[in-house]
Amino acid sequence: MRRGSRPRPSASDGIIPSTRGPDVSSTTSSATAPRGRRRVSSRMARMNARSLLHRVQWEINAIRHRDPLSPRRFVRLFGSRRRRSWDPTQEPRRVVILRSDEIGDTVSTLTLLDAMRRQWPSAKLHLVVKPGPGSAFHAAPSVDRLIFWSPITEGSALKRQILTVRQALRRFGLRGYDLAVLPRWDFDDTPIRYLAVAARARSVVGFTPVPQREPDWLGDQSALFTDELPRGNDPLLTVAQLRRLADWLGLAWTHPGARPVGRALFDAADAARAEARASLPGESGRVIGLGIGARDAKRQWPVERLTEAVVEIAKSGPVRVRILGGPTDRERAAELVGLLRDRGIAAVDLAGELSLSESAAAISQCDLFIGNDSGLQHISSSLDVPTVVVTCHPATGSPWSDNAPERFGPWSRQRAVLQPERPAPGCGEECSSREPHCILAVDSADVAGAALALIGESSRPSETPASAG
Numbered sequence: 001m002r003r004g005s006r007p008r009p010s011a012s013d014g015i016i017p018s019t020r021g022p023d024v025s026s027t028t029s030s031a032t033a034p035r036g037r038r039r040v041s042s043r044m045a046r047m048n049a050r051s052l053l054h055r056v057q058w059e060i061n062a063i064r065h066r067d068p069l070s071p072r073r074f075v076r077l078f079g080s081r082r083r084r085s086w087d088p089t090q091e092p093r094r095v096v097i098l099r100s101d102e103i104g105d106t107v108s109t110l111t112l113l114d115a116m117r118r119q120w121p122s123a124k125l126h127l128v129v130k131p132g133p134g135s136a137f138h139a140a141p142s143v144d145r146l147i148f149w150s151p152i153t154e155g156s157a158l159k160r161q162i163l164t165v166r167q168a169l170r171r172f173g174l175r176g177y178d179l180a181v182l183p184r185w186d187f188d189d190t191p192i193r194y195l196a197v198a199a200r201a202r203s204v205v206g207f208t209p210v211p212q213r214e215p216d217w218l219g220d221q222s223a224l225f226t227d228e229l230p231r232g233n234d235p236l237l238t239v240a241q242l243r244r245l246a247d248w249l250g251l252a253w254t255h256p257g258a259r260p261v262g263r264a265l266f267d268a269a270d271a272a273r274a275e276a277r278a279s280l281p282g283e284s285g286r287v288i289g290l291g292i293g294a295r296d297a298k299r300q301w302p303v304e305r306l307t308e309a310v311v312e313i314a315k316s317g318p319v320r321v322r323i324l325g326g327p328t329d330r331e332r333a334a335e336l337v338g339l340l341r342d343r344g345i346a347a348v349d350l351a352g353e354l355s356l357s358e359s360a361a362a363i364s365q366c367d368l369f370i371g372n373d374s375g376l377q378h379i380s381s382s383l384d385v386p387t388v389v390v391t392c393h394p395a396t397g398s399p400w401s402d403n404a405p406e407r408f409g410p411w412s413r414q415r416a417v418l419q420p421e422r423p424a425p426g427c428g429e430e431c432s433s434r435e436p437h438c439i440l441a442v443d444s445a446d447v448a449g450a451a452l453a454l455i456g457e458s459s460r461p462s463e464t465p466a467s468a469g
């Protein structure tokens with residue numbers, strides 16, 4: 001490679017080009033610019049990069065210990081030189097949305113992306129996500145560039161800050177953004193807010209940090225924002241918090257159920273692969289998706305209870321069951337298939353067999369989804385499939401808990417949450433067990449009743465739930 005030339009970005013750099021086509025404006029300008037001007041621009045870009053690296057080296061040499069840079073100093077060193085508060089009447093040209101979340105909250109971002117695309121049709125929208133949940137966005141038409149990112153977790157605080165800057169340079173370059181948006185409402189123990197600053201965005205918008213639950217080395221991260229939204233005093237669903245963010249940005253909001261944004265998670269090829277694996281030849285009846293997995297074992301409702309609930313539902317008419325989950329759910333899925341078939345119910349085991357996008361395609365063809373508090377229930381909600389969630393969180397528990405359905409429950413228009421009336425012995429504000437414990441108090445008949453009620457409602461419009469926006 002010629003010295004001084006810039007390597008082409010590749011998937012190994014964490015950057016996935018959009019299928020929407022090239023950036024016409026940048027292509028046109030480079031093609032029509034005189035050769036001399038292009039040389040000057042290239043030389044200036046190299047000078048800017050050298051200048052930035054010199055400032056970094058000087059700052060590191062000036063600091064004789066391993067304490068991190070303060071957020072304010074970090075902004076002065078690596079942030080945009082034209083930082084300003086966001087103007088909601090403005091239409092940005094380049095926007096970066098940054099998420100450090102897992103599947104559920106990342107999928108909910110589709111609602112915000114949809115609002116941005118409708119209001120800012122010409123803007124370039126870049127989405128930064130973790131590789132796992134980010135794989136589901138490969139077909140999203142509202143995303144112009146998908147950028148994979150994993151936080152630096154080793155080394156001194158200063159080293160992690162500097163390596164985060166290097167990540168930003170490799171992913172974003174020096175061009176910068178008009179707007180960086182951090183949709184996460186909860187605490188964040190990653191340096192993603194520093195990454196947003198290092199992306200050289202003029203405006204950085206996000207919710208007030210939670211310093212008491214975040215590592216000390218992250219410092220007073222309020223200084224990283226140009227616009228800081230108050231967290232509020234009421235527990236709200238993730239999509240309701242996203243609506244608050246959309247209002248701040250000046251975006252028009254449509255209830256997610258009116259636009260099944262989850263269809264952006266898969267394309268025709270994903271749908272074809274999912275259907276080929278999920279089909280049950282010769283069978284008819286309602287299709288029920290069962291999401292049997294969850295991050296924590298305490299959130300997993302026993303497969304025996306699921307079986308009884310499905311058997312009860314089948315009394316109202318024939319059903320076909322699609323069992324969904326990840327590779328770690330295969331053993332429980334095989335057990336569930338056997339239990340259902342013993343009761344004369346057709347079931348197909350898809351656990352660990354589908355990608356996230358293919359799972360979304362499989363759920364989109366379901367008449368009903370029953371699952372635990374997991375990423376799949378958020379995918380079901382994004383597709384506006386009638387959704388029943390069984391949670392371990394007791395009704396008398398704290399609405400601020402990480403298990404609380406008030407914050408992480410389903411958000412499709414037809415939805416129901418089944419939870420224990422009170423904590424099991426040994427638990428209090430939330431289920432503190434590592435194994436299924438409080439969730440065992442949820443009765444199969446109650447789940448079946450809620451499911452049958454939703455199936456009856458799904459054929460007629462329902463009122464927009466206040467909690468979901």
